[in-house]
Amino acid sequence: MIILADEQIPYVQEAFSTIGIVRRFPGRCLTRAVIQEADILLVRTITPVTGTLLEGSRVRFVGTATAGVDHVDLHYLRAHHIGFASAAGANANSVAEYVMAALLVLAHRHRLTLSGKRIGIVGAGRIGSLVAHKAQALGLIPIFNDPPLARATGDIRYRPLDEVLDSEIVTLHVPLTKEEPFATYHLFNGQRLALLKPSTIFLNTARGAVVDNLALSHQLRLRAIGPTVLDVWEHEPHLHWDLVQRVDLGTPHIAGYSLEGKAQATLLLYQAVCRYFGLPEQWYPSASLPPPMIPFLDIDAGGQSDEEVLYSIVTQIYRPEHDHARLTTLLSLSADARAQGFESVRAQYPMRREFHHTRVRVRRGTSTLIEKIRGIGFTVEEGQAPDSGARPM
Known part of the structure; x- marks a missing residue:
């Protein structure tokens, strides 16, 4: 089998060479001509996987080394019986640690005390749940908003969004979707951002377009929102650079970039491919990770x-x-x-x-x-x- 993989997916050569020939490509340079002979396509968020790209190829499986899947045409894959896997949850701990580090930095910088404050967590999936667990260790009080889970479970711990926005800290951990009834595209538009207080600590490590970046920049210019942390941006890599200058901490979409998170993402894709094609697993990341720099x-x-x-x-x-x-x-x-x-x-x-x-x-x-x-x-x-x-x- 021929495996065509984004060159930035770590350990992809070590893992997938056990089941076929690995060819690597720059994530933004994938064309129909390049994928014609590939059986397996492995991408990241920067590569849109559409029917136009896949049509006429022999690709039988697509994997994305990311939690988000909005760059993949899942309807096309299902209609053409092409296997699919994402790396959902692989970088959850990395993102949760990023949020804790950011909060501690902001508290130190602004001389704030975190313990006793409410943290509104929008999205109670794997990442949101880990953030809540670690936040409780800091003495924070988690308040969840997750309409899909609220509908599915009827659990009253999932609170209305407006109630969550009254928290001293608001952090976003939702997927990006335009599909109703739970669309998250511009979930935080100008009207909703205006509900935040001038002291609210606001973090987005979900997807850039969950927040209207122009509206957020406007609110920050008015000092209508407190210390703000953004790791994700609309229209990456073409950022709204005025917004970059207005946030307290702005980072280049790396919250989930721990070495462990990256290796786990590759492992999840490798395991999914092995299951799909009925192949034995022969690679495990523990053998590839170096010792910690600060043990x-x-x-x-x-x-x-x-x-x-x-x-x-x-x-x-x-x-x-x-x-x-x-x-x-x-x-x-x-x-x-x-x-x-x-x-x-x-x-x-x-x-x-x-x-x-x-x-x-x-x-x-x-x-x-x-x-x-x-x-x-x-x-x-x-x-x-x-x-x-x-x-x-």
């Missing part, structure tokens, strides 16, 4: 608040401000060069590991602090620190 932290929590300690721990593993700097550096370029730069920043994204790979030893820390550290994903170790690999604080 151990030795923490002295004396004289600090819990959130100060958490900020110090998290930002040693991941600093969203660095990704903000990578994006805003592009402002010095021409419009066309900015679009190319956006793609380059994503393609050359540095290795980021998830929290659970770092063990933390806490000295002079309360049991409450230790549970918070565990709750956001770290392994807390008791006893003496190892002689090597430790980073003291």
Whole structure:
């Protein structure tokens, strides 16, 4: 079999060479001529998979190494009996950790206390649920909005959107769809954004077009919304650059870009292909992942608040401000060069590991602090620190 794969999907060669010949392509340069001989097509969000692209090819399976599927014509695939799989859930922990890091950075920057605040979570799927779990560890109070789940379950914990928007923090974790009755395209339009308070912390790590970017830029210019974090943008890679300059943290669609999240996405596609074609699985990502860059932290929590300690721990593993700097550096370029730069920043994204790979030893820390550290994903170790690999604080 011939597997045609986006060149930015990690470990795709190692995984899929066990079942066929792997040919890699730049994600924005796929044409009908290129895919004619492919049996399997593996893409990311930057590659629209349409009937026009697939017509006349011998493609029997399409996979996207992403949670979102709005770039794939699923109706065409079903009508032509072409197999399909996405990587839904693969990067959920990465996104949830990004949200926690962003909140701790904003709290530190604006001298806010997170504990006791309500966090409105729009979308209670895998990512939204993980965000809620980690947010509770920080002492936040989750309030969910998810109309499809509300209808399916009748569970009263899924609250109306207007009620959720009254929270001190609002974070978005919905898929992008224009299909009623649960369309999310411009779910946050000018009218809905106007319901947010000037102090509301607003985050979007879902899809860019869930928020009307022009309307959001207008509200931020009026200072009608509080600290704002955007990882996704309308019309990527052609961003609304005025909006980039107005957000507190703007990053180049990398919230789910932990190494573990990327490897898990490849594994999910590999497993789906093996099931579809009845092939044995011969590749597992654990053999490919390198050791963590920071395996151990030795923490002295004396004289600090819990959130100060958490900020110090998290930002040693991941600093969203660095990704903000990578994006805003592009402002010095021409419009066309900015679009190319956006793609380059994503393609050359540095290795980021998830929290659970770092063990933390806490000295002079309360049991409450230790549970918070565990709750956001770290392994807390008791006893003496190892002689090597430790980073003291």
